[in-house]
Amino acid sequence: MPIRRRTGLVDWIAPHQIIEPDIVAFAANRADFNGALAQMMIGLLQTTTPIDDEGDWEDWLETPPTAEVLQKWFAPTAEAFVLNGDGARFMQDFSLTTAEGAESTIDALLIDAAGGSAIDKNTDHFVKRDTIKAMCPHCTATALFTLQTNAPAGGAGHRTSLRGGGPLTTLMVATPSRSLWHDLWLNVQPQRTFLQRGGDTLKTAKHFTFPWLAEIIQIQPVGGETQPLQVHPHHVFWAMPRRIRLDFSDVRTGLCDVCKRDSIQLLHRYVTKPQGLNYKGVWRHPFSxxxxxxxxxxxxxxxxxxxxxxxxxxxxxxx
Incomplete structure (x- = not known):
């Protein structure tokens, strides 16, 4: 993840390094990526923290855990964050194949990408086409999470996010400013408190939290809906309304058009299919x-x- 240190230096870190005291903000080249990274890290912390007591929560706010502690928290979820492979992939449909999906260029993952109609009518005046032709795996993963979290209306069967298209997100930050850890932890609740918000705490199979770990039908019947009691409470952070599968069969070497870093795995396209998870019912998302x-x-x-x-x-x- 790209972060900015107190000196102004932009660096890349693993999630368990987020507790380093000189990290003050995320530093992606896109504002929507920075917002999504904050939501993802808060979601990961809320999903994995064993902290139940408010006193312990306050202790972690004043004295952050070590990187080793966070690694221990995150380790059981590692399989959910694999971006490429033959099986489950992060934020991607479990069973979708390139043969059955419609092909899209990689820039269509971006929230502000010009739609097909705008391109056909030549009305993409402010958002220029063909400016993003290739993305590295890091930026692609962030774009994928950003889209699934904020998904706008995308045509028949292409679902909006759990909170509808383009939801407003409100997060707390420390004042005066301290570190990124403090800004993130302020938005994490003691686990006992969070689990009372809704959902079914007895649905402990991992795909009820991370829906890409199984076929959609394991959560939602064909043509059906997904209600809060069909999933675990932590599912709200990992909702997956869009059916997408990244195409790693034709990766190339070069500069990522988003972060401008060299990559040996530049992605150019993905496939998509309608009828993803259809979120209905009384959802109470902590960020809205x-x-x-x-x-x-x-x-x-x-x-x-x-x-x-x-x-x-x-x-x-x-x-």
């Missing part, structure tokens, strides 16, 4: 403020005209 409607509670989404003052408190702490 919610507002009440006649139909129930809904997550707040940014609006073209901005927000009125009455939404201000709700954006921060919920209605």
């Amino acid at each position: 403020p919610y507002y009440e409607t006649k139909e129930g509670w809904l997550p707040v989404h940014p609006q073209p005209g901005g927000f009125s003052y009455k939404k201000l408190v709700g954006m921060g702490i919920g209605d």
Whole structure:
């Protein structure tokens, strides 16, 4: 993961190094990647932390755990973060093959990529086509997580995210600024508290948290929906509405168009198919403020005209 140190140096680290005190922020070349990396790390910490007691939580805030402790927390989830291989792959459909999916260029993973209609009509004035032709595995994984977490409407059967298309995300940060660890840990709850938010804590099989570890039908019937009680509470951090499979059969060597680093595995395309996980029901995502409607509670989404003052408190702490 790309991070910035207190000196201004941009560096790359493994997740268990996030506790280093001179790390102050993520430092990807895209703002949406930085937001997604923060959400991913908070989700990983919440999914793996054994901390149940508020006193212990406060101790970790004041004195972060060691890298060895985090490695121990993260180790049981390692199989869920494999990007390439014949079996389960991070944030990718378990059984989708290149033969049955529709091919897309790799830039279509990006939230702001010009859609097919914009390209056909030559209306992609502000977002230029063909600026991103190849991405390294690191940036591809981040783009994939960003898309699955924020997925906008993508046409018939191409699902929006668990919180709808382009949800507003609100995270707490330490004031005064301390380190990235403090900003992340402020958004992690004692495990006992978090597990009361919803979902089925008895669904302990790993695919109920990381849905790409099994075929979709293990969670959702064909043509059906995915409700909170069909999965584990931690699933909210790892929702997978889009069916995608990266194509590693034709990787090349060169510079990544996003991070500008050399790579021997530049990806150019992926395949996709409609009818991914169809999230319905009363989901309460910890990163979203919610507002009440006649139909129930809904997550707040940014609006073209901005927000009125009455939404201000709700954006921060919920209605």
